[in-house]
Structure formats: C-alpha cells, structure tokens
Amino acid sequence: MSSLPMIVRVKQKRIAELISSGMRLDGRGLTDYREVKLEVGLIERAEGSARMRLGKTEVMVGTKIEVGQPFPDVPNEGVLTVNAELVPLASPSFEPGPPDENSIELARIVDRGIRESKAIELEKLCIEPGKKVFVVFIDIYVLNHDGNLIDASAMAALAALLNTKMFNYEVESGEIKVKPGYTPLPIRNFPIAVTFAKINDKLVVDPWLEEEQVMETRLTITMDKDGKICAMQKGGHGYFTLQQVLEAVKIAREKTEELRKLVVKG
C-alpha cells in the first residue's frame, strides 16, 4: 500500500531484522496477538453491534435486518450482505469516496468466512419462498487503522451477529405483523480469521501497521468451529512457498481456537 504514511527506513530494517531472530519490535512473539478487547450492543438502533479493539486497531460492526427478495437460485434462504467502510477518520491514508479495492477485499474476505462456514442459518430467514426473506446487513466500520483490519473485522462481525436480535413476527395474508419480543439471530458456526504477514521469509500473525508496511505478502486463513478451513486469501505483491502455507494452516488451527474463546462466550 503505497498510499500509507512512510515509516523511516531504519525502523523498517529493524522490524525485519528482529523478526529474523524471532522477535518483534513491540515485544510480541511471532505467533502472539495483540490484546483483544470486545464490547457488544453499544448501538441501540442496530439489531446487533460490536466494537473490537486489537491493540490500537479499532473496528465497529453493526448489523441491520430488513425484508427483501431472495436470490433466484436459493429462493428459501435469507440474504447476507457484507460491506466495509474505511472512513477517513480512521487513518490519514483513507480518503472519502466510494469503496476502493481494499475495502471491497476486506468485506469480501469477511463475507466468505461467514458464508462458507454457513454461520447464519439463512434457511430460517425465509418469510415467503421466492418472494420475501430477511436480509442481514453487516456493516464494518473501521475507526482506527493500526494494521490487521481483516482479523479485527471478522471477529467484530461474528460478535455483532451473536449480539443480533430479530423482532418476532407473524405473517397474516402476505403481510408481516410485528409481535412483541425479540429472538436471537440463529447462528450455528463461528468462523475466525487469522492473518499472517511474511517478513524476511518468516511468518508472523496479527501484523500491526508498521509491520504491514514492511511485509512482502499476507495470507488470511479462516477456520470454522470444527477446525475446517472455510476461506483463504493471499494478498500483497509477494509470494509463499507451499511449506509456508502449510505451516500457516497449522498455526491458524491453534490461533482460531484461542481467539474464538474470546468472541464466543459460554
């Protein structure tokens, strides 16, 4: 990302050198995450919400549920829509305007994790087959960019989904009638994303901003609650060897379990 503010070459070199010897500038080990802080239900107007802090990276996710039309190929299923906004208040490198390729990629990686793990029981969100279903909107709002937006957004999205409540309703001659009370959105899987950066031919998890500026390339692995891989995405203009990919998968298995405990309580 050439548009990011430059960090001094000396510091870049230091970050890379330290990683070669198994250390990181902020004192973490190569497979350590930054501190995770999660709050849910902060936005009363949203059906569900979560604010995730990963070190200094901060992401807010809100969910909204509306009535809409199903896709013609899956007439009995609700619709999932994920959108990400890299709002200008989050970083000097973000500019106002329509979503650029980075925010589209971010939204699509989070979308794939939730969709492919079948986290939401979409078949329970059908009101009238082929005509009316519930549409779940997940809106990712980046508030402070200090690296690894993907993992923070994926965790925040999952937390927001778990926090989402739907109004009770009845269908009376094709019309939806709202009834008192709420039920939680039906969720059956808990996908967690783990992102690796390759720096000096070594893999580190959860890169912070300055590491992202040094990294050659990036790999995100999303796993579901059974340890199955459900989504993957390589990014950046470098490459991985097969050994590195398989090593990353092994580390991701442990890390996803560790992180899932922080997002899914009880």
Place this chain on the structure above:
Amino acid sequence: MPKRKPEKSIDENDVRIDGRKLNELRPVKIEVGVLGNADGSAYIEQGKNKILAAVYGPKEVHPRHLALPDRALLRCRYHMAPFSVEERKSPAPSRREVELSKVIREALEPSVFVEYYPQTSVDIFIEVLQADGGTRCAGITVASLALADAGIPMRDLVVACAAGKAEGRLLVDLTDLEDKGGEADVPLALMPNLNAITLLQMDGGLTIDEFEKVVNLAIDGCRSLYSIQKETLKSKYIAVKEAVEE
C-alpha cells in the same frame, strides 16, 4: 437457455460429466500476439472459457501523480463481457471484479522486474469473453503470456489452476457447474521455477488434510499448464524465425 442440472456430476468410476478424470485438465488452446494495438497480447481457451489479455507499457503514467519513484506501477483490470455468462452481466465493474483485479495484479507482480522501469506504468487488461469456471486462473495464465509477449522482463511465467472438492471427491480445474455445486474451490497461481505461490484463495469447507491434497492437485495442474504456456510462447518466435529465413 437455462439447462437442467444433472443429479450427479461425477459417476461411480470417478468420471466427470465432461468425461474427464478427477486430475485431468480441460483442453487448452493458447495463442500469443493476437491483437494489433497492444504491446503484448494473448488468448486462451480452457474448456468453454474464452479469455483475451492485453498489456500496454511500460509507458507514461496517467494520471501522473500515481507514478512511483522506484518502480513501475502495475495495474490490472479483470472484466467480464455482458454476454459471457448465462444471465447478462452489467458491464459496470462488480465488487467481485474489483477484488479479482486486485488479486490477479498481486499474483502477477512478483514475476515482473518492476524496479527496471521507475516512473512508468504497465497496464494489464483481461477480458472474459465466455466464462465457465476458473476464469481468474485462466486470466492469470493468459495475462502472464501477454506480459512476456510485451517483452517485459520477468522472473518466471505465472500459471494458475484451481482445484477443489465436489461430491466428496477432490478434483482439478473445476467447471462452473462443479464449482457452484461443489464443496470447495481453491484457485492457486504459481511461478513453477521458483516454487512460489503468488495467488491463493479458498472458499468452501476442507479439513487440513484435504486442503494439502487439493493444493498439490492445483500445483500439478499448474505444472502441466506451464509446459503448454512455454511452448506457445516459443512457437511464436520459431514462426517469426522461419518467416525471416524464407
């Protein structure tokens, strides 16, 4: 016209609906230097996929402020023709196309010596004329040839191939039908001489063991495509040489 979906796309002898074995690629036809105006171009047919790629550059960057002081700016546009799929696709770039343009660019960039051409841009255009699954992979394979055809110095050709899982079986080079009905899809791009994976995506569900097998299937697919890719490039120059000698 919508076709009726067959119940099974792989029979009990592991033969796929188009007659292929699980580890068999679709028939591939590649041509290099097919367009007049572009600095480099190539065309691929892989099964029913028909894809054109063109490269312009290295040339002056427009708009100028995008120019990089230490290397060439590589840009890529992956685009599908409105008539390339069953239902007309709007010609405006979709979110999928924006993402694919990004990952394709990042798959090709490790192969190009961008540092040789500071302050310039190299623009890659991929037009999918007909799509039948695996267009990003075929797009990478053909775009890499177009780069080579434009005479841009490269570390290796980039070749891409997908593998995945459908009806419980692991298979290579999925068609649209196998991808949509299948359990997982893993597109992968490789620089075969450097053993470097430059594109890796996945969606679906695979255990770690299955994933390792699928990745190896995709790598084997890449290697067989690579020999076709190389021969095609060579044959263009042999043809020129013969023409000169006559």
